[in-house]
Amino acid sequence: MAKHGSDSGVYDEHGRFVNSKFEEIFHKYARTHPDALTSDEMSSSKETENPKITEDEWKILYYLAKDKDGLLKKDTIRSVYDGSLFEKMAAEKINKKKHR
Template sequence: MSSQLVTSIASVPITEARPVPTGLDSKLPHPGLPRVNKAVSAESPNGSPAHLAREDHSVIQQHVDFFDRDQDGVIWPWDTYIGFRRLGFGRIISTLAVPFIHGSFSYPSGTGLLPDPFMRIFVKNMHRCKHGSDSEVYDTEGRFVPEKFEELFSKYDRTNKGGLSWEDIQAMILGNMNIVDPVGWTAERLEWWVLYLLAADDNGIVSKEKIRGNYDGSLWYKIAEEVEAKGQARAAVQKAKWQ
């Protein structure tokens, strides 16, 4: 009996169209082992620095820490609105994001049986907010699974460009869809579309490193810094015009 590992067969074409990553053990120790507080990749085996991703939080908690402005473990609707504004979104999109996000995540992350009247999101329970039809990079406890992250690119970065295009993302969303899961379908689309709007480069590619930073939230801090710097530059130009 052959001991060769077989990951695709011609009689099941989808297994050849979406290959799994190989040789990860040489780049990353124990790639199938979920990391609780580090979003790691073959290129970033140590994850993000501690000032961008709190090491006392799980990766799914790190994903939303940016919106918890006072770091008290509670995200109010106003916090989400301000967070979206800091990321460069206008007032309309920032306002529309609040009822969708808090309407979806407030109750599952809550601390009791009754809905929270303030629609707050409790960071400590973010693992309950994991939805279906996703990439499974987060496990059900909110840990980060490196092997699943690498699968995003072995399966959908078909030209090995080091990131995902709009077309790649649509193919990935379709490939991850579970049956009879409209909530998951909607959430997955909106999350990736927002990421694309924020992080795609001039060639329409979201880099692998930015996608990794999306998972642990470190990307949000970097984007907010860029938006703030651009705002200060515009203000300086306007001030110079009036002098």
Template sequence: MGSPPVNEDAMTTEATQAPITRARKLNTDLQDQVAKPYLARALEAVDPSHPNGTEGKDHRNMSVLQQHVAFFDRNNDGIVYPWETFQGFRAIGCDLLTSIGGAILINLVLGYSTQPNIHKCKHGSDSETYDTEGRFEPSKFDAIFSKYGLTHPNALSSEELSTMLKANRNLTDFNGWILSYSEWQLLYKLGKDEKGLLHRETIRGVYDGSLFEQLEKKRASHSKRS
């Protein structure tokens, strides 16, 4: 039995009485670029350039959110202690003050509530690329760029990043505002290119933690040359 016919109105992503839907566009061709983009992935951060996730990365059967955090579990015992958070921040090139502040605040705010379930650290006012169980949502990730990457289809400028953060704010969710702003500003500082652009691949890499591994290797290589 075939699917019932769908008319044009049932598929449109813009409403004339809601101009914001025209300003913040969705990629209507995403299903041709990624298989089942509506399906949240538990193990891999997929996009059109990476339909099977990050090549060569061992997901160890952890959720994408767990993979994001695993870099900071320096001894691989399943628990991220404050000194490990500090070591992880230093490993990716953060300065001493940022590393100390991050270790104290992250473990203080999230340490107790995320034992033993890291998905509880998901906060509001974000892109919703992680679902509430820590899976990776391809359609939500793609919307970051279709909605806000207006000057470069696969990157965000500083101004576009600011626009996205403001647009994602949930009413009265002050904790979410602060957390989202802090996370994205740190990512922008670490990952922007010489033109001040934060590229899609850099952002995708932070979701599954592969960016952290790359930054650590880059920093170690630089230290050896020095």
């Protein structure tokens, strides 16, 4: 019931993750690195007739989760879909503090 017109189809009508639809995002838009999206590639995915996620969602995700090279990695985006993104980010932050 929470699907919107620009939904990517990564979840089916029963809420199950559809890996082929997830991979399709990278097949269509990842031009620089097959396992990551750049800021420009995310912008091009928003400009299509059926954008993958809204512009604000992309901006927030990119700001929070890009790596040191400015890439939004496939594993990171997958962690948004499986709900583990913030747990991973917290663990990374704790790990960085331990190594200071």
